[in-house]
Amino acid sequence: MDINQHELYEYARLRLKQKKRLYYHFVLFVLGSIFFVIANKLLGVFPESHWFLWAITIWSFIFILHFIRVFITDSFMNKNWERTQIDKLIAKQERKIEQLQKDLDQKEA
Numbered sequence: 051m052d053i054n055q056h057e058l059y060e061y062a063r064l065r066l067k068q069k070k071r072l073y074y075h076f077v078l079f080v081l082g083s084i085f086f087v088i089a090n091k092l093l094g095v096f097p098e099s100h101w102f103l104w105a106i107t108i109w110s111f112i113f114i115l116h117f118i119r120v121f122i123t124d125s126f127m128n129k130n131w132e133r134t135q136i137d138k139l140i141a142k143q144e145r146k147i148e149q150l151q152k153d154l155d156q157k158e159a
Contacts, residue, residue: 072121079113083106
């Protein structure tokens with residue numbers, strides 16, 4: 051297996067791991083939300099307030115952030131994007147080094 055195939059494999063493995071964790075998070079969120087409602091309504095844990103709504107809302111916000119990271123941010127900021135950005139930064143640094151070398155040569159002459 052050459053380096054490119056290995057990189058593709060590692061990236062695919064990482065993406066699969068991210069998606070697997072997101073699905074696990076979703077199942078945990080649903081089960082946790084059901085538990086919060088049962089604890090508040092049926093078991094009588096602080097029955098005078100609807101604290102489970104706040105807990106579910108906060109947890110859903112965290113889940114949405116996780117979803118955005120996996121399916122939106124990481125999908126377009128992948129290895130190709132990283133390589134392009136690195137190449138741009140290297141080219142910029144090389145231009146600065148060349149300019150500094152020109153300035154140094156002009157001062158010496």
